[in-house]
Amino acid sequence: MASAQLRLERIGKRFGEVVALDNVSLAVEQGELVTILGPSGSGKTTLLKVVAGFETPDHGSVKVDGAEIARLPPAKRDIGMVFQHYALFPHLNVRKNVAFPLEMRNTDKREIDRRVTDALDLVELAGYDERLPSQLSGGQQQRVALARAIVFSPRLLLLDEPFGALDRKLRETLQLEVRRLQQRLGLTTIFITHDQEEALVLSDRIAVMSKGAIQQIATRAEIYERPVNDFVADFVGESNIFHGAFSAQNTVTLDNGRVLQVKRDAAPGKRLGVLMRPERFSATGDNVFAGDVLEAIYLGASFKLRLRCEPGIELLVRQPARGKLPMVGERLTIGIDAGELHLFDL
Amino acid sequence: MSRSAGFAPALPALILLSFIFIFPVARFLSFSVEAGHFDWYAQALGKQLYLRVLWDTFEIAALVTLFCLLLGYPLGFLIATTTPLWATVGFVFVLLPLWTSVLVRTYAWMVLLGRNGVLNRLLIDAGAVTSPLPLLHNFTGVLIGMVHVLLPYMVLLIYGAVRRLDPAIVQAAQGLGASTWQIIWRIYVPLTMNGIFAGCVIVFVLSLGFFITPALLGGGRVIMIAVLIEQQVRETLNWPFAAALSAVLLAATLLVYALAQRFGREEPAS
Amino acid sequence: MSGRKFLVAACTLIYFFLMLPLLVVFPISISSAPYMQFPPPGFSWQWYERYFADPQWMDATIRSLQIGLATAVLALLLGVPLSFALVRGKFPARQLLDRLTMAPIVVPTIIFSVAIYGLFAKMKLIGEWYGLALAHTVLALPFVVLVMIAGLRDFDRALELAAEGLGASRGQTLRRITLPILRPSLISAGLLAFISSFDEVVVALFLAGARMTLPKKMFDNILMEIDPTIAAVSVMQILLVAIVLFLIGRFGRGLSAAAR
Numbered sequence: 001m002a003s004a005q006l007r008l009e010r011i012g013k014r015f016g017e018v019v020a021l022d023n024v025s026l027a028v029e030q031g032e033l034v035t036i037l038g039p040s041g042s043g044k045t046t047l048l049k050v051v052a053g054f055e056t057p058d059h060g061s062v063k064v065d066g067a068e069i070a071r072l073p074p075a076k077r078d079i080g081m082v083f084q085h086y087a088l089f090p091h092l093n094v095r096k097n098v099a100f101p102l103e104m105r106n107t108d109k110r111e112i113d114r115r116v117t118d119a120l121d122l123v124e125l126a127g128y129d130e131r132l133p134s135q136l137s138g139g140q141q142q143r144v145a146l147a148r149a150i151v152f153s154p155r156l157l158l159l160d161e162p163f164g165a166l167d168r169k170l171r172e173t174l175q176l177e178v179r180r181l182q183q184r185l186g187l188t189t190i191f192i193t194h195d196q197e198e199a200l201v202l203s204d205r206i207a208v209m210s211k212g213a214i215q216q217i218a219t220r221a222e223i224y225e226r227p228v229n230d231f232v233a234d235f236v237g238e239s240n241i242f243h244g245a246f247s248a249q250n251t252v253t254l255d256n257g258r259v260l261q262v263k264r265d266a267a268p269g270k271r272l273g274v275l276m277r278p279e280r281f282s283a284t285g286d287n288v289f290a291g292d293v294l295e296a297i298y299l300g301a302s303f304k305l306r307l308r309c310e311p312g313i314e315l316l317v318r319q320p321a322r323g324k325l326p327m328v329g330e331r332l333t334i335g336i337d338a339g340e341l342h343l344f345d346l
Numbered sequence: 347m348s349r350s351a352g353f354a355p356a357l358p359a360l361i362l363l364s365f366i367f368i369f370p371v372a373r374f375l376s377f378s379v380e381a382g383h384f385d386w387y388a389q390a391l392g393k394q395l396y397l398r399v400l401w402d403t404f405e406i407a408a409l410v411t412l413f414c415l416l417l418g419y420p421l422g423f424l425i426a427t428t429t430p431l432w433a434t435v436g437f438v439f440v441l442l443p444l445w446t447s448v449l450v451r452t453y454a455w456m457v458l459l460g461r462n463g464v465l466n467r468l469l470i471d472a473g474a475v476t477s478p479l480p481l482l483h484n485f486t487g488v489l490i491g492m493v494h495v496l497l498p499y500m501v502l503l504i505y506g507a508v509r510r511l512d513p514a515i516v517q518a519a520q521g522l523g524a525s526t527w528q529i530i531w532r533i534y535v536p537l538t539m540n541g542i543f544a545g546c547v548i549v550f551v552l553s554l555g556f557f558i559t560p561a562l563l564g565g566g567r568v569i570m571i572a573v574l575i576e577q578q579v580r581e582t583l584n585w586p587f588a589a590a591l592s593a594v595l596l597a598a599t600l601l602v603y604a605l606a607q608r609f610g611r612e613e614p615a616s
Numbered sequence: 617m618s619g620r621k622f623l624v625a626a627c628t629l630i631y632f633f634l635m636l637p638l639l640v641v642f643p644i645s646i647s648s649a650p651y652m653q654f655p656p657p658g659f660s661w662q663w664y665e666r667y668f669a670d671p672q673w674m675d676a677t678i679r680s681l682q683i684g685l686a687t688a689v690l691a692l693l694l695g696v697p698l699s700f701a702l703v704r705g706k707f708p709a710r711q712l713l714d715r716l717t718m719a720p721i722v723v724p725t726i727i728f729s730v731a732i733y734g735l736f737a738k739m740k741l742i743g744e745w746y747g748l749a750l751a752h753t754v755l756a757l758p759f760v761v762l763v764m765i766a767g768l769r770d771f772d773r774a775l776e777l778a779a780e781g782l783g784a785s786r787g788q789t790l791r792r793i794t795l796p797i798l799r800p801s802l803i804s805a806g807l808l809a810f811i812s813s814f815d816e817v818v819v820a821l822f823l824a825g826a827r828m829t830l831p832k833k834m835f836d837n838i839l840m841e842i843d844p845t846i847a848a849v850s851v852m853q854i855l856l857v858a859i860v861l862f863l864i865g866r867f868g869r870g871l872s873a874a875a876r
Contacts, residue, residue: 052781074780087778091796100792104783148782353707355697359757362694363716366732367754371723374731417630424627436631438861443634445857447815449834450850454637456838457644457847464640467655497634526619555724557818562838572726579730592727599724 003188004065004155005030011050011060020046021057022212031186033179035199037236038209044192048158051190053077064155080149082159086141088133094120094144095129101152119147122181139170146178150185157182157189163198175201196236200224208232228344233275240276240315243346245269250338256312261286261338275342278318285335289315293330307332378589386590400594403571406488407553413493414500414549415542422504423534444498452562455491456482483565491559496552500545507541508534547606551599571595638854645847663848673833673849679745680814680830686749687756687813688806694753695760695805702761703768721758725818733822743825751819756809763808767801767869804868807860
């Protein structure tokens with residue numbers, strides 16, 4: 001069965017007073033991996049449950065390859081899902097866990113054996129057939145969950161913060177494995193996470209969610225370099241965000257008085273947000289800041305510095321680690337070019 | 347689609363309970379109001395003889411509860427605060443008597459407490475007493491027997507309450523210099539009060555309705571209300587009176603539970 | 617910490633008190649004396665022989681086993697769905713249903729026994745084993761529910777969601793996932809129901825009629841103080857409980873959770 005295209009149109013869901021999903025629309029193309037990124041309470045898990053069929057939306061439509069599935073029970077949707085805590089059946093061994101969806105579809109025994117073996121090979125767990133979930137490590141359990149979710153060639157793959165319980169190194173390994181697997185199978189995938197680094201590693205596109213609505217959906221580069229509002233700018237990557245207004249041609253005056261040279265132009269008085277990514281600073285530039293070092297952290301490959309410049313401006317700066325780490329209290333001068341500033345409407 | 351179960355799965359059980367429990371009990375209790383008058387209640391609660399039975403029943407229940415508490419607290423406490431291995435052993439020795447048939451236990455007490463029984467034999471042989479102690483077919487025997495039957499319930503409930511106590515509190519007290527005795531009185535007892543309370547309520551209520559033990563160990567001299575009810579049905583065939591007595595017993599039981607609900611609300615902070 | 621030692625010593629005495637009756641019946645059951653005598657003068661299997669040779673005792677035992685089994689099966693068949701409804705149901709009268717389920721424990725057994733006796737006498741069900749099984753089921757139901765509820769509370773519902781997402785119908789999920797995982801609780805509940813029926817005296821006294829259950833026969837025997845065959849029966853009953861406890865420990869789910 002080939003992978004499908006998913007269309008969510010104006011999905012709304014309330015739980016009593018709380019609006020979990022606020023007219024959310026999303027299009028996921030065939031073979032694409034979209035990450036839904038957001039803090040807890042943003043509605044991302046609810047959205048996933050709507051797609052999987054565990055929640056029914058109050059209004060809106062869910063279309064897979066053009067067919068409306070909002071009324072279908074989860075069992076009939078042909079969607080593979082990987083849960084946060086794996087949800088492996090504790091009383092069945094690895095092989096039986098992975099075989100389960102095929103048995104539910106009355107697949108012939110030989111076929112089941114073949115496909116389970118293939119799936120276990122894909123996730124590099126060949127030979128673990130007889131083990132029980134309790135005998136596996138966290139990473140291995142997650143791989144079994146993955147194998148189980150794809151063995152029946154689903155049209156969509158959904159992953160609900162699957163790596164939350166694992167340590168960093170393991171997480172990184174599995175992230176890459178999932179990505180490779182997904183691309184190899186060409187499987188349309190939605191991945192939920194609150195970890196923005198994870199989102200940046202995995203996705204074709206990222207949908208940033210907050211308070212039940214998608215704030216921005218775009219490619220990784222777009223999201224990082226051209227966020228459309230405070231929330232996205234702040235949530236993804238480290239940031240220095242200020243608000244101000246246009247005061248003259250190519251000039252913005254920040255709320256605290258500081259004047260900046262920018263590349264864009266607009267009518268004076270137009271309010272906007274200014275984003276300066278910490279790694280975009282250099283020794284000098286169109287805009288210069290002088291400040292005292294409040295914090296200096298050595299991170300191996302880079303320095304992370306916090307500078308207090310004029311009142312109302314504290315800057316987070318990342319520099320490649322060259323020379324000595326600046327000392328606390330030291331006075332530093334840094335600059336940033338007009339073209340390195342990102343502006344967004346308020 | 348509904349994730350939660352509906353009411354339907356409960357239906358078969360509900361039908362059974364309705365026909366085999368609610369209906370028979372209601373039907374039986376209704377006998378007490380014969381031809382619309384409450385005479386049988388007047389007799390049950392009015393005549394000296396029957397008031398005596400009620401009083402005795404309450405008295406025994408209270409004493410049994412007291413002894414169960416005194417014996418049960420240390421035991422529940424010990425099992426809850428010892429190593430898992432010993433805790434299992436402790437449990438086995440509580441569950442084994444608990445599930446052993448009441449009959450077996452009562453019979454064993456008859457063997458133990460009789461004039462020629464084990465206990466008296468040992469005491470006489472050891473020279474502690476000159477003539478056998480009257481331990482059977484009287485108040486004492488019934489008391490002993492009932493405490494034995496109900497003690498495990500108290501132990502289990504105390505165990506639960508002690509387990510729920512945050513061990514950090516005890517450690518803090520120890521660190522502050524409290525002696526074992528002080529810790530028991532000032533920390534454990536107050537904070538496990540709801541377990542104590544629950545245990546006492548259960549034991550008291552069960553004692554009220556006891557039949558087997560007073561029937562066998564009382565030798566006809568200890569009439570608790572359940573024994574009286576049985577007599578009225580079996581021998582005297584006075585169903586309405588038995589129903590009135592039963593209604594009184596049930597009312598007393600429900601009253602105790604209701605009071606327990608009212609006063610047993612607070613779960614201690616842990 | 618002498619406080620602790622004192623506690624252990626006191627508890628040992630209390631345990632002794634608890635186990636004493638159980639221990640006492642053992643020597644009596646192998647006594648060679650023709651009547652109740654302690655200490656027993658000699659060793660003999662006579663009482664056990666009496667028990668196995670007597671058709672009345674055997675009949676009573678078999679009846680008790682039969683009724684116990686029926687009770688266990690029926691209590692599970694009714695109690696397990698009931699537990700699901702109580703834990704997961706969202707209907708208005710749920711608290712009421714909960715109270716009702718526990719009612720057989722709250723209402724003194726003597727009242728229930730007399731009441732059911734009255735009803736069954738009218739329906740000519742006295743002496744019928746299935747009548748007794750029904751009554752015992754009512755008494756066993758609360759215990760089954762208590763054990764199952766404890767098991768359901770600890771059950772991870774994500775497993776059911778996963779099963780459904782993988783294509784299982786509700787029925788398949790129940791059969792292949794939920795119940796197998798709940799098996800330890802089911803075993804505990806079933807054994808509990810069985811033993812509660814097997815030992816039950818009060819209801820049996822009223823309902824058993826001419827063909828008795830084991831406890832009823834024991835009761836009559838004790839009342840009439842016939843002979844120490846009772847002791848032999850008691851020993852076997854204790855052993856049965858020990859076996860059941862072992863089975864629960866091995867295959868069932870910890871009952872300490874259900875104890876409160």
